[in-house]
Amino acid sequence: MTIEKRTLKKEAVGEFINRLRAGQWQVVAPKKKDKQVTFGEISGAEDICQDYVQTTQSAKGVLFPRVEELFRYQMQENGAQILEREGPPQGTVIFGLRPCDAAAVAPLAAVFTWDYPDAPFKKRLAQTAIVAISCHQADEYCFCTSVGGSPGDTRGSDILLTRLSGGDYLAEIVTEKGKRLVELAADLFTVAPKEEKEKNLARVEKRFDAKKLAEKLPGFFDSPVWIEQSLRCLGCGACAYVCPACVCFDIQDEGNEKRGRRLRCWDSCGFSQFTLHTSGHNPRSVQSQRWRQRLMHKFSYQPDRLDVVGCVGCGRCSRACPVDMNLLEHLIQIAEG
Amino acid sequence: MSETKEKREAKDAAMAEESNIYRPYLMRLEKITDEAPGVKTFRLKFFDEDEGKNFTFKAGQFGEYSVFGEGETTFCIASSPTRTGYIECTFRQMGRVTTALANLEEGSVMGFRGPYGNTFPIDEWRGKNLLFIAGGIALPPMRCLIWNCLDLRDRFNDITILYGATNVANLVYKYELEEWAKRPDVKLVTTVDPGGETPEWKGQIGMVPPVLEKMAPASADTVAIVCGPPIMIKFTFPVLSKLGFTPENVFTTLENRMKCGVGKCGRCNVGKYFVCKDGPVFTFAQLKDLPPEY
Numbered sequence: 001m002t003i004e005k006r007t008l009k010k011e012a013v014g015e016f017i018n019r020l021r022a023g024q025w026q027v028v029a030p031k032k033k034d035k036q037v038t039f040g041e042i043s044g045a046e047d048i049c050q051d052y053v054q055t056t057q058s059a060k061g062v063l064f065p066r067v068e069e070l071f072r073y074q075m076q077e078n079g080a081q082i083l084e085r086e087g088p089p090q091g092t093v094i095f096g097l098r099p100c101d102a103a104a105v106a107p108l109a110a111v112f113t114w115d116y117p118d119a120p121f122k123k124r125l126a127q128t129a130i131v132a133i134s135c136h137q138a139d140e141y142c143f144c145t146s147v148g149g150s151p152g153d154t155r156g157s158d159i160l161l162t163r164l165s166g167g168d169y170l171a172e173i174v175t176e177k178g179k180r181l182v183e184l185a186a187d188l189f190t191v192a193p194k195e196e197k198e199k200n201l202a203r204v205e206k207r208f209d210a211k212k213l214a215e216k217l218p219g220f221f222d223s224p225v226w227i228e229q230s231l232r233c234l235g236c237g238a239c240a241y242v243c244p245a246c247v248c249f250d251i252q253d254e255g256n257e258k259r260g261r262r263l264r265c266w267d268s269c270g271f272s273q274f275t276l277h278t279s280g281h282n283p284r285s286v287q288s289q290r291w292r293q294r295l296m297h298k299f300s301y302q303p304d305r306l307d308v309v310g311c312v313g314c315g316r317c318s319r320a321c322p323v324d325m326n327l328l329e330h331l332i333q334i335a336e337g
Numbered sequence: 338m339s340e341t342k343e344k345r346e347a348k349d350a351a352m353a354e355e356s357n358i359y360r361p362y363l364m365r366l367e368k369i370t371d372e373a374p375g376v377k378t379f380r381l382k383f384f385d386e387d388e389g390k391n392f393t394f395k396a397g398q399f400g401e402y403s404v405f406g407e408g409e410t411t412f413c414i415a416s417s418p419t420r421t422g423y424i425e426c427t428f429r430q431m432g433r434v435t436t437a438l439a440n441l442e443e444g445s446v447m448g449f450r451g452p453y454g455n456t457f458p459i460d461e462w463r464g465k466n467l468l469f470i471a472g473g474i475a476l477p478p479m480r481c482l483i484w485n486c487l488d489l490r491d492r493f494n495d496i497t498i499l500y501g502a503t504n505v506a507n508l509v510y511k512y513e514l515e516e517w518a519k520r521p522d523v524k525l526v527t528t529v530d531p532g533g534e535t536p537e538w539k540g541q542i543g544m545v546p547p548v549l550e551k552m553a554p555a556s557a558d559t560v561a562i563v564c565g566p567p568i569m570i571k572f573t574f575p576v577l578s579k580l581g582f583t584p585e586n587v588f589t590t591l592e593n594r595m596k597c598g599v600g601k602c603g604r605c606n607v608g609k610y611f612v613c614k615d616g617p618v619f620t621f622a623q624l625k626d627l628p629p630e631y
Contacts, residue, residue, distance in 0.1 A: 070359040073405045073448075079384055080363055080405065080446045115614060116599040119357050221608070221628055248603030251359070251596045253408045260406050262359065267602070275594050275604050275630075278431040281567065283593060283607070283630040293606075301609040 003154065003172045004179070005192035010167040012188040014045035019185040020093050025129070028062055029095040030055050039094070048096055053139045054314060058101045058244030059094045063124050064108060064266075070120065070251070072261045088127050093181065095131045100144045100312040102132040102156035104244035110306040111247040120264070129177050133169075134162040138202040141315030143328045145206040149312055152201045164195045172197075207328060208335035210299065210309050217300035220334060221292070229330045230291035232323045237268030239317035239327075245298070245310050248274075269293050299331070358599055361403055361448030362388055366441055367423060372509040373502075376474065377439060378415065378427040381449060393452075394418055396459060396482040397590060397618045400451025401598050402426055407437035411595045413617070414452060415477040417484035424449070427477035427509060453598040454617045457482050457562070457588060459489075465558050466495040470573060472545050472565030473502050476509050478590050478617075479564045483517075490522060497524040497554055501545040501569075504533030526552060546572040549580075556581035562588045567631075574621055584622035591617050591631045607631050 008016065020027050021043075029048045031040045037052040039059045072083040094101075105125070112121035135142075135151035144150060154160045158178030161169040170193050173179055182189050220226075240246045250267040254260055267274065270290050276282045284290050298310030311327075318326045368380040383389030395418055403409040410432075416425035430439040441447065459482070467486055471479045486493055498517060502508045508527065517525045528541035528548045541548050545565065561582050563573050570589060577587055593605035593612045600614040607630040610616070619627075 071357065075405070075446065079365075082360055082363065084357055084360065111601055111603075114600065116358050116601075118599075118601060120359075247601065249596065250602070251409060253403075253406050255406045257406050262403075262405075262408075264359070267596075267604075269603060277592075277594055278435070279566075289630075296608075297603065297606070301606065304609055 001174075001176060001179075003174055006171040006173065006182070006189035007191060007193045008161060008169040008171045008189055010169065012185075013169070016185050016188050017042070017045045017048075017095065019188075020095075020181065023184045024091060025181075026090050026092045027095050028059065028092055030097070039097070042095075050096060050133065053135075053137055053142070054098065054316060054319065056316070056320070057242060058104065058314065058316065059097045060101075060104065060108070060244045062092055062094055062128055063105065064112075064121060064247070066266050068120060068264045070262045070264055072259070073255070074259045075257065089124055091127045091129070093129045093131055096133050097130065098135055098314065099132050099151065099153040099155075099157065099160065100142075100149055100314040101244050102130050102160075103144075103149050103153055103312045104314075105130070105156045107245040107302060107306075107308045107310045107312075108247060110302070110308045114306055129158045129181055130156060131159045131161065131178075131181070132157040134160060134197070134200070135202040135204075136163055136200060138204045139315070141318045141326075141328065142202075142204050142313060143207055143315060143331075144313035145204045146208050146328075146331075147210045147309050147311050147313045150201070151204055152197055162197050162200055164193055164200055168193065170195070170197055170200075204313075208332050210303070210311075213331065213335045214300055214303040214309070216335065217296060220337075221296070223334075223337075225334060225337065226292040227288040229325070229333070230288045233270070233287045233291055233325060234323060235270050235272055235287050235290065236322060237270045238320045238322065239294070239325075240268035240270060241266060242316040242320045243311075244314060244316070245312055247310075269297065295330070295334075359450070359597075361401070361409075361450040362392075364424075364447050364449045366443055366445045366447060369441075369443055372427060372511075373507045375430045375439075376427065376507075376509055377430075378425055378477075378510075379438070379441075380416075380423050380425050381447070382423050384446070389422065392424075394424075395452070395456035396485040397456040397478075398452035398454050399478075399598070399613075399617060400424075400426075400449050400453060401595075402428075402434075402438065403448035403450075404434060404437040404441065405446070405448060408434045409448070409450075409596070410434040410438070411592075411598065413478035413481060413590065415480050417481050417488060419485055419488035427474075427480070429474050451598065453613055455615065457618050459485065459492075462486075462560050463492050464494060465560050466555070467493055467497070468554050468559055468561040469496075469498045469500075470545060470549060470561060470563045470565070471498075471500045472569040473507060474509065475564035475566065475569075476500055478592075479562060480510060480513070482562065487517075487520075487523070494558065495524065496522065497526070497552075499526045499528070499545065499549055499552065501528040501530070501541075501548065501565075502533070503530045505529055505535045505538055507533075544572075545569050546576045549573060550576045553580060556586075560586050560588065564590055584625055585620055587621040588618060589621065589624070591619060593631055
């Protein structure tokens with residue numbers, strides 16, 4: 001559909017949230033928690049924190065929870081029973097996330113739906129609506145424009161709000177799902193503002209070209225650059241745990257021989273045991289190989305196989321890294337190398 | 338005709354949309370066979386008869402076997418698709434899940450999901466000679482293929498099997514090795530590493546690559562299938578090459594660590610290829626172009 005433009009007054013945001021909640025939507029938004037801003041369920045607009053460049057964690061957990069039950073099992077006298085959660089998950093609106101986080105739905109969906117469709121993910125995706133807010137500020141870690149995004153990018157959003165100079169919002173209704181949300185509060189979405197969107201957006205300079213990088217990377221497989229860049233990597237996996245586009249997971253059982261559940265848990269390709277065979281053999285036995293895998297997977301394999309870049313340039317990995325490995329700098333080094 | 342096919346595909350797709358791909362079939366452990374120290378074969382039957390009847394797979398495919406409460410582990414299906422009504426797996430007790438498996442008794446309930454991965458192109462092998470080369474615990478993934486080909490014996494020309502293990506005790510499927518040795522339409526050569534022989538041992542003594550070189554099988558119209566530890570594969574291919582085998586005619590099956598089996602969990606990839614989706618069966622021609630991540 002073509003994008004429809006409206007105005008959402010700053011005073012009307014709270015009422016919009018109330019109407020969503022009254023419409024049986026759970027609303028998840030950035031909240032202040034000690035010194036961090038992170039996503040959680042809110043009961044009203046007053047819970048929302050918009051004073052941040054980037055949340056510590058992304059909103060990925062709504063679609064792909066850190067720990068997710070795949071099924072429960074219960075042993076019986078003659079056999080066993082496998083119990084799955086019935087019915088769809090509760091409808092959730094993710095409100096106030098950045099456009100980069102909204103764009104991260106594409107790489108997640110690409111992995112979860114290519115070939116074998118992943119029902120747990122698909123069900124959550126169908127029940128999730130995204131109302132993003134454009135970035136009016138950015139920092140030196142942001143690089144969305146280098147991977148195809150922008151501070152006012154509408155991709156992945158059902159509605160994109162952009163704060164205008166007076167504090168009111170330009171509302172861009174991007175999808176049918178977004179339209180259904182607006183219908184819950186049609187009176188709040190008034191005629192489109194005259195003010196331009198562009199001048200209210202943060203500026204993020206494009207530092208490299210993801211397409212050219214993808215073409216270049218296969219030739220870099222045996223490059224010493226991976227060793228040089230990863231010498232100080234601790235293999236802690238923080239980068240993967242804050243990444244909105246990382247999908248790698250583990251499957252583990254919790255319980256005993258009588259009853260329990262099988263879980264899917266986030267994992268990281270940076271961990272030394274990630275690919276360790278039971279024989280002791282490890283195809284990616286040193287950290288430089290694992291660092292190469294991380295970058296290759298996102299910037300070469302996924303563009304090649306799934307036609308999507310596995311990175312949205314949010315910069316969280318670099319902000320979270322305890323030894324200050326800066327993804328943007330490392331990518332520029334390869335792109336210009 | 339095409340419309341029915343389309344309808345069926347649409348129905349299958351709709352089913353797949355709704356079903357949880359991580360939900361395993363419930364299996365009953367029908368029979369346990371001790372193969373070698375720490376190595377067992379399980380025969381598994383589907384609890385649900387309909388699921389059992391509808392289940393099909395092809396040689397080369399694998400599955401995720403689970404002990405509830407302990408987790409899942411990945412093995413190739415070791416029985417032949419020509420033998421229906423059950424599946425078999427052979428494993429060595431090594432880690433947490435295989436230890437839990439080894440502790441199960443006949444009649445126990447376990448989980449299985451699959452079949453996953455690609456298959457050996459046996460339809461393209463009609464009229465050819467087949468040379469199977471296996472080492473140690475890598476005979477199980479090949480046993481599925483061997484029985485598949487033996488059950489369709491008239492489709493192939495000569496069938497030769499070379500199987501080696503570190504010592505006599507570690508040879509798996511001893512009862513089947515005897516059966517193959519007696520068959521006039523199979524040439525079986527068994528070997529154990531030097532020092533691994535017993536006084537009664539009548540087979541060869543030596544590692545697989547030199548024994549293969551001595552056997553010098555003809556490469557014309559022959560497909561070689563090689564399964565074994567990485568070190569064996571590394572030294573076997575140069576011998577095959579010397580014997581005139583082209584990389585396109587040498588097949589193997591890779592075994593990287595897996596969790597999902599369906600191309601999502603992100604750990605079994607070799608470069609941009611997933612062993613679980615693009616493999617586990619690869620030709621040496623394909624492997625030559627892949628980075629050494631296996």
